[in-house]
Amino acid sequence: MRTPFFLSFLILLLGLISTHAKNHNAPRKELVRTSCAHASYPAICLRTLSSYSGVVTNLSDLAKAGVKVSLSRSKAASNFLAQLKSQSKKEQGAVRDCLELIGNSMDELSQTLSELQKLQSGDFRWHMSNVETWVSAALSNDNTCLDGFKEVEGYIRSDVKRKITNVARVTSNALYLIDLVDHSHGKTADISTGHN
Numbered sequence: 001m002r003t004p005f006f007l008s009f010l011i012l013l014l015g016l017i018s019t020h021a022k023n024h025n026a027p028r029k030e031l032v033r034t035s036c037a038h039a040s041y042p043a044i045c046l047r048t049l050s051s052y053s054g055v056v057t058n059l060s061d062l063a064k065a066g067v068k069v070s071l072s073r074s075k076a077a078s079n080f081l082a083q084l085k086s087q088s089k090k091e092q093g094a095v096r097d098c099l100e101l102i103g104n105s106m107d108e109l110s111q112t113l114s115e116l117q118k119l120q121s122g123d124f125r126w127h128m129s130n131v132e133t134w135v136s137a138a139l140s141n142d143n144t145c146l147d148g149f150k151e152v153e154g155y156i157r158s159d160v161k162r163k164i165t166n167v168a169r170v171t172s173n174a175l176y177l178i179d180l181v182d183h184s185h186g187k188t189a190d191i192s193t194g195h196n
C-alpha cells in the first residue's frame with residue numbers, strides 16, 4: 001500500500017524541522033566547545049554549559065550563563081550543607097562558616113550578573129573591573145570554605161568536599177569566561193548573524 005500523501009508530507013516536514021534545529025544549534029555548540037577548550041576545568045565547562053537551557057548567542061551570553069550555573073550550584077551546595085547532620089563539633093564549625101561564605105559568594109555572583117548586564121551600556125572598563133572583582137571574591141569565598149574543611153580532615157564527609165570543590169570549579173570557569181569576554185572586547189563574533 002502506498003504511504004498516504006499527508007503522511008509522507010509530515011515525515012518530510014519533521015525531517016526539515018529537525019535539520020533546521022540541528023543547524024540552529026551548531027554555532028552554539030561550537031561557541032561552547034571553543035570557549036571551554038582552555039577553561040580551568042574544560043570538561044565541567046562543556047558539561048554544564050552544553051546543558052544550559054537559556055539563550056546563548058555570543059560569548060557575553062555564555063559568560064552570563066557560566067555565572068548563573070555557578071549561582072545555582074552554590075545554592076544547591078548551600079541547601080545541602082544546611083540540612084547536613086554534622087558528625088563532630090569541628091565539622092559543625094566548618095559547615096557553619098562555609099554556609100556563611102557560600103552565602104557571601106552567592107551575593108557576589110548576583111552582583112557579578114548585574115554588572116555583566118551593564119557592560120554594553122557604556123564604560124566597559126569600569127563595569128568589567130567590577131565584574132572581575134565580584135567574581136574573584138566569590139571564588140575566594142568558595143576556596144576559603146574548602147580550606148576550612150581541610151582542618152577537619154578525617155571527620156568531614158567526602159560528599160561535602162566534592163560538592164564545594166565542584167562549586168569552586170564552576171566559579172573558576174565563570175571567571176575564565178569573563179576574562180575571555182574582556183580580552184575579546186571589540187572583536188566579539190555574534191553567532192546569531194555570523195557577522196563580526
Ligand SMILES: *[C@@H]1O[C@H](CO)[C@@H](O)[C@H](O)[C@H]1NC(C)=O
Nearest residue numbers: 055056057058060061188190
Ligand atoms: C549577545 O547576544 C544578546 C542576545 O542573546 C544581545 O542582547 C547582546 O547584545 C549580545 N552581546 C554582544 C556583546 O554582542
